[in-house]
Amino acid sequence: xxxxxxxxxxxxxxxxxxxxxxxxxxxxxxxxxxxxxxxxxxxxxxxxxxxxxxxxxxxxxxxxxxxxxxxxxxxxxxxxxxxxxxxxxxxxxxxxxxxxxxxxxxxxxxxxxxxxxxxxxxxxxxxxxxxxxxxxxxxxxxxxxxxxxxxxxxxxxxxxxxxxxxxxxxxxxxxxxxxxxxxxxxxxxxxxxxxxxxxxxxxxxxxxxxxxxxxxxxxxxxxxxxxxxxxxxxxxxxxxxxxxxxxxxxxxxxxxxxxxxxxxxxxxxxxxxxxxxxxxxxxxxxxxxxxxxx
Amino acid sequence: xxxxxxxxxxxxxxxxxxxxxxxxxxxxxxxxxxxxxxxxxxxxxxxxxxxxxxxxxxxxxxxxxxxxxxxxxxxxxxxxxxxxxxxxxxxxxxxxxxxxxxxxxxxxxxxxxxxxxxxxxxxxxxxxxxxxxxxxxxxxxxxxxxxxxxxxxxxxxxxxxxxxxxxxxxxxxxxxxxxxxxxxxxxxxxxxxxxxxxxxxxxxxxxxxxxxxxxxxxxxxxxxxxxxxxxxxxxxxxxxxxxxxxxxxxxxxxxxxxxxxxxxxxxxxxxxxxxxxxxxxxxxxxx
Numbered sequence: 270x271x272x273x274x275x276x277x278x279x280x281x282x283x284x285x286x287x288x289x290x291x292x293x294x295x296x297x298x299x300x301x302x303x304x305x306x307x308x309x310x311x312x313x314x315x316x317x318x319x320x321x322x323x324x325x326x327x328x329x330x331x332x333x334x335x336x337x338x339x340x341x342x343x344x345x346x347x348x349x350x351x352x353x354x355x356x357x358x359x360x361x362x363x364x365x366x367x368x369x370x371x372x373x374x375x376x377x378x379x380x381x382x383x384x385x386x387x388x389x390x391x392x393x394x395x396x397x398x399x400x401x402x403x404x405x406x407x408x409x410x411x412x413x414x415x416x417x418x419x420x421x422x423x424x425x426x427x428x429x430x431x432x433x434x435x436x437x438x439x440x441x442x443x444x445x446x447x448x449x450x451x452x453x454x455x456x457x458x459x460x461x462x463x464x465x466x467x468x469x470x471x472x473x474x475x476x477x478x479x480x481x482x483x484x485x486x487x488x489x490x491x492x493x494x495x496x497x498x499x500x501x502x503x504x505x506x507x508x509x510x511x512x513x514x515x516x517x518x519x520x521x522x523x524x525x526x527x528x529x530x531x532x533x534x535x536x537x538x539x540x541x542x543x544x545x546x547x548x549x550x551x552x553x554x555x556x557x558x559x560x561x562x563x
Numbered sequence: 564x565x566x567x568x569x570x571x572x573x574x575x576x577x578x579x580x581x582x583x584x585x586x587x588x589x590x591x592x593x594x595x596x597x598x599x600x601x602x603x604x605x606x607x608x609x610x611x612x613x614x615x616x617x618x619x620x621x622x623x624x625x626x627x628x629x630x631x632x633x634x635x636x637x638x639x640x641x642x643x644x645x646x647x648x649x650x651x652x653x654x655x656x657x658x659x660x661x662x663x664x665x666x667x668x669x670x671x672x673x674x675x676x677x678x679x680x681x682x683x684x685x686x687x688x689x690x691x692x693x694x695x696x697x698x699x700x701x702x703x704x705x706x707x708x709x710x711x712x713x714x715x716x717x718x719x720x721x722x723x724x725x726x727x728x729x730x731x732x733x734x735x736x737x738x739x740x741x742x743x744x745x746x747x748x749x750x751x752x753x754x755x756x757x758x759x760x761x762x763x764x765x766x767x768x769x770x771x772x773x774x775x776x777x778x779x780x781x782x783x784x785x786x787x788x789x790x791x792x793x794x795x796x797x798x799x800x801x802x803x804x805x806x807x808x809x810x811x812x813x814x815x816x817x818x819x820x821x822x823x824x825x826x827x828x829x830x831x832x833x834x835x836x837x838x839x840x841x842x843x844x845x846x847x848x849x850x
Contacts, residue, residue, distance in 0.1 A: 301654050347836065354597050354653045355835060358786050362828040365783055373821045487661060494658070531677050535775070539669025545662030546644055549655045 281512040288504035290461035296499035299434030301357040307364030308337040308459040310481035312466025337463025338456040345452035372478045383477030497555030577808020578708040582763030583785035584800035586756040592732040592795030596656035600664035602778030608633035608764030633761030641753040672775045680773040711762040787831035793844020
């Protein structure tokens with residue numbers, strides 16, 4: 270039971286990391302990143318491949334963050350030139366291309382068979398101790414990231430980001446260049462997604478391209494929108510609700526017999542869709558959002 | 564000759580992409596957001612056509628079912644969701660359209676499962692014309708597409724409602740002060756966009772297989788074609804779809820089977836960066 274709870278907590282914290290990154294990009298800056306899972310995948314594959322070549326895990330995590338961040342750079346350069354909706358399509362396309370690449374480049378990623386046997390964190394520790402240590406590490410990373418996000422939100426830098434979200438022309442008129450800010454935000458958010466990917470790879474120990482479908486991006490979107498756009502607390506609450514939903518749907522099969530795993534996957538997809546629709550219709554500010562504005 | 568054969572093979576694929584792009588560009592031009600539910604409306608069209616064809620044996624009735632089901636779902640989505648989001652940001656509409664797509668795909672997944680279904684059509688010997696092998700099925704599909712396109716363009720360019728749609732696409736405010744009722748135009752537009760997606764879905768289902776994901780997987784090439792053709796340009800969307808479909812097939816020997824999908828992404832990026840108004844689009848802010 271403890272092991273199960275610890276497992277859920279680790280996955281939930283990975284989603285918190287992803288939500289914090291997206292919240293910085295969309296919530297604070299207004300960038301519609303529909304390709305979050307692409308950066309998550311880059312982090313996961315980078316760290317897994319390096320770790321299996323014998324690179325120390327700390328360096329693997331650093332490489333995951335760096336590579337995901339670097340991948341965001343050209344996307345950022347493009348984003349400067351595109352309107353919101355086009356940027357959304359381009360990022361969605363980017364994440365699908367990442368999935369194509371990891372599916373096709375078998376020499377590097379083993380294609381659809383995926384990469385098994387990725388080393389765990391704290392493999393030297395025995396039994397539950399390893400899992401608790403992993404939980405502690407990822408919790409520390411999440412707390413640090415959340416703290417940094419809060420600081421960013423309150424800083425002059427964060428106020429410029431909010432300005433870009435609310436009125437980019439006004440920000441330009443005040444002599445700030447939105448371009449540089451957008452690129453930085455994309456890189457930081459994507460690096461966070463890369464770290465989340467590394468944690469995921471080393472925790473699950475087995476990755477295949479199928480795990481990095483666009484649905485994951487929209488899980489994170491659901492978390493951010495439900496929790497509250499632009500709020501650090503919202504990202505945490507939203508990821509928590511998401512986890513309850515994902516795990517709850519697993520238990521629902523015990524309560525409602527006769528539903529196959531495939532059907533459950535469809536029902537889960539449909540519920541994500543319903544949530545996205547209902548929240549955009551009725552509560553665009555999310556549960557923890559700012560109630561004074563729409 | 565080899566490449567000419569690939570181009571012929573790509574023709575039907577290109578028509579499918581073109582129909583999807585036409586649906587996207589109609590919505591984008593008039594409702595002003597990229598409708599991510601287009602792909603799943605196509606999937607619904609494919610399943611509806613498959614079921615009716617299986618039960619009645621008539622492909623004509625199947626096509627009607629495809630058109631009707633896909634048009635109905637997009638009109639319903641408009642009435643229930645998109646209409647209430649009018650005036651909100653593009654993000655809200657985009658996220659809601661993703662939600663609509665998920666709901667449609669989930670319903671199909673629950674109703675039909677995830678196993679591959681295929682249209683039971685008689686196999687026929689291909690015609691050989693000047694060394695090119697053309698299957699009767701491809702000819703039929705091209706015929707269906709040609710009829711559908713003829714009807715759509717007739718509606719757009721020969722009827723009052725089509726003229727009103729184009730007026731709203733051009734300038735919504737000017738259209739309104741000219742006495743055009745936006746609600747009617749929107750309903751007609753969504754029905755038309757759905758019908759087009761339904762035909763595309765039917766063709767996709769006949770040409771390949773029917774699964775809950777087929778429409779979503781086509782979304783990226785379809786967006787690419789809509790952008791390449793110029794947002795809001797119906798003719799451009801169809802031409803760009805044909806172009807992309809054939810390019811994908813012709814490039815397969817060079818880039819391999821999986822990477823041919825990436826071609827549409829690359830084309831889309833280049834168009835957005837170099838010529839954002841596409842082939843036939845008007846000058847409009849994409850930046």
